[in-house]
């Protein structure tokens with residue numbers, strides 16, 4: 001396997017749940033060193049696709065290739081050295097410190113039962129500095145705010161020193177300054193990044209490529225200026241938008257709801273007397 005940023009490719013991914021395809025024949029590519037954004041409305045399958053890419057979920061059919069090698073059956077340690085994952089549910093109420101959480105990122109680099117080395121401690125301290133949480137190693141995890149926890153989780157994936165990052169809504173809970181700082185940091189790593197984002201303006205500004213999901217299917221993949229047209233935003237997100245090019249790339253302004261598509265009339269039953 002090469003040592004540079006990973007190349008990820010998903011081929012014909014389908015995930016069936018309760019007889020329904022929640023991910024339906026999804027094909028996508030995350031090129032080395034690029035930021036690929038997964039966007040789409042609630043329930044469109046973004047997290048499920050990300051979990052397939054991370055090999056934490058086995059698709060019903062289809063496959064994921066990492067540098068041309070299928071991830072299914074790849075040894076966990078080899079996978080963890082290649083890609084680090086941060087999902088929406090990285091929560092714990094265990095009595096951990098910030099140091100403990102960030103040190104989890106070092107596990108793939110340690111031999112079994114080995115204690116953390118001085119190098120591990122240095123990598124973790126550096127990762128915390130990068131997310132503006134330097135010097136807080138001793139703080140109990142449960143005392144952190146939602147945004148601080150999110151930044152510590154980002155420090156954990158950075159401490160893993162992977163060649164690719166798979167991140168589910170990493171800007172969730174962050175104030176605007178830290179949203180920009182985090183995305184600046186992620187793009188500056190030069191790693192392959194696949195990121196689920198709800199904010200279309202941030203997706204337009206920071207992603208090299210966008211995969212648009214709708215009802216489990218890929219509506220299209222391409223650069224933001226190609227994918228984020230007012231027509232596509234209205235069709236997929238049911239929101240009217242203005243899109244224009246500026247010095248930062250593609251800019252999006254959401255104008256308001258385009259109205260809910262009602263396929264059948266909604267009938268309300270009168271309460272029982």
Ligand SMILES: Nc1ncnc2c1ncn2[C@@H]1O[C@H](COP(=O)(O)OP(=O)(O)OP(=O)(O)O)[C@@H](O)[C@H]1O
Pocket residue numbers: 017018022040041042043044045046047048049
């Ligand atoms: N185990 C399951 N059983 C049944 N349905 C499921 C299961 N897991 C996920 N789903 C459904 O699959 C769909 C896709 O879920 P997923 O979490 O991938 O969407 P998402 O695009 O990440 O959504 P959000 O933006 O709300 O986080 C949703 O409708 C969800 O309810």
